[in-house]
Each structure stands twice: as C-alpha cells, then as structure tokens.
Amino acid sequence: MDVVGYLDERGAGDRVRIPGRTEAISQLFVANHRRLVGLASLLVDDRLTAEDIVQEAFAGLYRRWTQLRDPHAAVTYLNRAVVNAGRDELRHGRRVVAGLRRMTPQSEELASAERTAVEHAEADRLWHAIRQLPQRQRQVLVLRYYLDQTEAQIAETLEVSIGSVKQHASRGLAALARSLEAAP
Amino acid sequence: MSTTELERRLSDALHRHAEDAMSTTNTDKQLVELLERTRDADTRRHRWYAGGLVAAAAVAALTFWLVARDTDRAEPEPVGPIGPKQVATEFLEAVASYDLGRAESFFAPEADLREWGGVEGWRSQQLWNQAALFEMDPGPCEAMETARPEIAHVECPYVYTGLGSKELGLDPFEGSSYVFTVRDGAIVTVQDHFEFMDNSYNIRVWEPFAAWVETNHPQDVDVMYTDPGNQRVTDASIALWHEHVYGYIAAKLAEQ
Numbered sequence: 425m426d427v428v429g430y431l432d433e434r435g436a437g438d439r440v441r442i443p444g445r446t447e448a449i450s451q452l453f454v455a456n457h458r459r460l461v462g463l464a465s466l467l468v469d470d471r472l473t474a475e476d477i478v479q480e481a482f483a484g485l486y487r488r489w490t491q492l493r494d495p496h497a498a499v500t501y502l503n504r505a506v507v508n509a510g511r512d513e514l515r516h517g518r519r520v521v522a523g524l525r526r527m528t529p530q531s532e533e534l535a536s537a538e539r540t541a542v543e544h545a546e547a548d549r550l551w552h553a554i555r556q557l558p559q560r561q562r563q564v565l566v567l568r569y570y571l572d573q574t575e576a577q578i579a580e581t582l583e584v585s586i587g588s589v590k591q592h593a594s595r596g597l598a599a600l601a602r603s604l605e606a607a608p
Numbered sequence: 609m610s611t612t613e614l615e616r617r618l619s620d621a622l623h624r625h626a627e628d629a630m631s632t633t634n635t636d637k638q639l640v641e642l643l644e645r646t647r648d649a650d651t652r653r654h655r656w657y658a659g660g661l662v663a664a665a666a667v668a669a670l671t672f673w674l675v676a677r678d679t680d681r682a683e684p685e686p687v688g689p690i691g692p693k694q695v696a697t698e699f700l701e702a703v704a705s706y707d708l709g710r711a712e713s714f715f716a717p718e719a720d721l722r723e724w725g726g727v728e729g730w731r732s733q734q735l736w737n738q739a740a741l742f743e744m745d746p747g748p749c750e751a752m753e754t755a756r757p758e759i760a761h762v763e764c765p766y767v768y769t770g771l772g773s774k775e776l777g778l779d780p781f782e783g784s785s786y787v788f789t790v791r792d793g794a795i796v797t798v799q800d801h802f803e804f805m806d807n808s809y810n811i812r813v814w815e816p817f818a819a820w821v822e823t824n825h826p827q828d829v830d831v832m833y834t835d836p837g838n839q840r841v842t843d844a845s846i847a848l849w850h851e852h853v854y855g856y857i858a859a860k861l862a863e864q
Contacts, residue, residue: 458633461630462630479642
C-alpha cells in the first residue's frame with residue numbers, strides 16, 4: 425500500500441557525515457536505553473526510578489560530551505553513571521521508603537511482573553536475597569552476572585581495585601547461598 | 609548447591625527481573641523527553657520546561673486515553689438553556705481539552721452523527737486525535753440566522769497542531785472550522801471542515817510521518833492506515849499511532 429503521495433527525494437548527499445552530539449547520543453540512546461533500564465532496575469527497586477536514573481545518565485553524557493576522551497568511552501560512562509545513581513537512589517530510597525510511599529500508582533506491568541515472580545518462586549527468593557545484600561556486593565554481582573563484565577571491567581566501572589571486586593563477589597555469593605539454604 | 613549452580617541461578621534471576629523492566633519501558637518516548645530536555649544547552653532551563661510539558665502531556669494523554677477506554681462513561685451533566693454560540697464554544701472547549709463526557713453532554717438526543725459513525729465513532733475519532741497529539745485552539749464562533757428561530761447554524765474557526773508538529777517547532781495550521789446545527793440549546797449536527805491541503809499540513813506533517821512509518825515500521829502500515837491512506841481508527845491502531853508519533857518526534861529532533 426502506498427500511503428505516501430509526497431516523498432523528499434533529495435537524499436543524503438555524497439559526503440560522509442560525522443554525527444553531531446545530539447545524533448550520536450540519540451543513537452547511543454536507542455542502542456542502550458532498554459539495557460540500561462534493565463541494569464538500573466537491578467540496582468533500585470522500581471522501574472520508574474530506573475527510567476529516571478537512565479534519563480539522568482544520558483543528560484549527564486550530553487553535558488559532558490565534549491569532555492569525553494573517546495566516544496567509545498560513552499558506554500562505560502553510562503554504565504558507571506547508572507550504577508552510581510542506583511547506589512545513591514537506593515540509599516535515599518531506603519531512608520524514605522518507610523514513611524512515604526511512591527505517589528505513582530503501581531503499574532499493571534509491575535503487578536504482572538510480580539505475578540510472574542510468584543510463579544517462579546525460586547527466582548523470587550533469589551531476587552529478594554539479592555535486594556538484601558550490601559550495596560557494593562549487589563553492584564558487583566549485577567555487573568558480573570548481568571552485564572558479564574570481567575573483574576577488571578567491574579573494577580573500572582566502580583573505580584575500586586580488582587581485589588576488592590573479588591572480595592565483594594565472594595562475600596555476595598556466600599550470602600546468597602546462605603539465604604537459599606535457610607529458605608524453607 | 610555448587611557455586612556454578614548458584615551462579616547460573618543468579619544470572620537467570622537477574623535477567624528475568626531486568627527483562628520485566630526492559631519490556632515495559634518506552635524507549636522512543638523516553639528519547640523524546642531527553643531530546644527536549646537537552647535540545648539547546650544555552651536555553652536549558654527553557655528546554656527542561658518544554659521537555660516536562662511534553663512528558664506531562666504524554667502521560668496525561670496516555671492516562672486519559674487508558675482511563676477513557678477502561679472506565680464506564682459517566683452520565684453527562686444536564687445542560688441548561690444557553691445560546692447557540694455559547695453551546696458551540698463550550699462544546700469545542702471540551703473537545704479541545706479532551707473532556708469527552710462534557711462535550712457529549714451538548715449533543716441532542718436526536719443528534720445526527722452518522723457521518724462520524726455515531727457517538728461511538730465520534731468518540732473513537734477524538735481518542736485517535738488525542739493519541740496522535742492533536743491540539744485544537746478554537747477561535748470565536750459566529751451564529752448564522754435561519755428561517756426557523758429555534759434552529760441556528762454556528763461556525764467556529766480553529767487552528768491545530770498534531771503528529772508532533774508543535775514539538776518539532778511548526779506553527780499551528782490555520783483554515784479549519786467546525787459547523788454546527790444547534791436546536792433548543794443542543795447540537796443536532798456537527799461537521800469538521802478539516803483543512804490540510806492549502807495550509808501545507810499534508811506536505812509538511814502528514815506525508816513525512818507516513819513515509820517515516822512506512823520506512824521504520826512497515827509491518828504497522830496496514831493497521832494504522834486504510835487503503836486510501838487515511839488513518840484507521842481502531843484500538844490497535846490508536847495504540848500504534850500514539851507510540852509511533854513519539855518515535856517520529858524523537859527521530860526528527862535527533863536530526864535537527
């Protein structure tokens with residue numbers, strides 16, 4: 425079906441065009457947004473906050489674009505920004521959550537996700553155990569087992585030593601194992 | 609449980625939870641919000657405001673649309689005897705703000721809305737307008753006398769934006785008007801003389817959007833359009849129009 429009666433046929437021209445900041449960030453956004461929302465959702469406790477964190481990360485990237493030493497470092501920057509913002513949000517969120525429920529009503533999607541989780545009780549138990557971990561252990565395990573980052577990459581993202589990464593990973597796994605064994 | 613088994617289960621649990629969040633986020637809509645926010649660093653405060661408006665409008669539109677779909681229609685409030693011009697003016701104010709229950713309260717019980725597909729068809733068309741981000745700004749109405757004093761014809765010009773034209777910086781499109789037949793303070797016919805050729809809306813907005821959909825979402829063309837290239841107004845179509853308008857705005861803002 426032809427729904428178009430008018431098409432601009434001027435074309436893009438012959439010159440190779442270097443994308444500007446907005447275009448480059450848009451491309452990065454399309455390529456990475458969903459993955460980063462997924463990552464952020466593992467570091468905070470709801471999707472809307474995760475989306476806010478990812479928005480902030482890209483807004484920060486936009487502001488710092490000209491200072492970026494290498495466009496390929498953008499993904500590393502975004503990962504780091506999301507992880508750090510997730511840490512801050514979790515701190516803040518845990519402080520206020522007891523006294524103030526989020527004003528946004530729980531979405532059907534979340535309710536659906538919860539129903540799915542009920543159907544997968546084991547994954548649910550594990551997820552709750554992950555949420556109980558100290559922040560640094562949770563970050564290390566998420567980066568290792570969700571993003572498949574190496575210890576060196578995790579160390580770079582979190583700006584800590586490789587030894588520290590190993591230590592947090594080991595302690596985090598041990599804590600999860602204990603939680604699962606203690607569960608009925 | 610071995611460490612390897614624990615690691616496998618951990619990876620599975622993390623991916624499952626992340627997938628839940630990933631499958632419910634709208635990347636196009638979020639990108640529009642980001643681009644509006646960062647569009648011009650020199651006028652950042654202004655852009656943040658505009659981005660907020662876009663996001664708020666999107667949320668409001670989507671929320672209203674979902675609520676309108678899912679909630680039983682409230683009984684219209686009775687309308688007192690008011691003049692034909694005021695009837696038309698207040699009707700268009702309600703339409704412009706997508707207060708459809710109030711707008712419908714101005715229809716006479718015997719209103720002839722066949723060309724809209726009845727009241728349901730009229731309502732569906734408004735929901736499509738809302739999903740496609742149409743905004744109408746009505747001008748002053750003029751009443752025309754008829755041979756029968758209880759009947760009046762009223763014409764109300766309006767300008768409009770839609771399909772992201774406002775977000776992309778285009779001025780409102782002029783030349784359209786509504787024409788009503790009002791009898792005893794209620795609307796019995798309503799016609800929308802929607803201008804889209806002389807004001808270049810067709811060339812500047814409608815066709816570029818259609819071309820973008822055809823290129824980027826070819827699988828959705830038959831759901832969104834009828835054969836002659838008009839919008840198809842169904843639940844599935846309205847959802848796609850809403851989603852793709854945001855994708856289109858994002859793509860065009862990124863090119864600017």
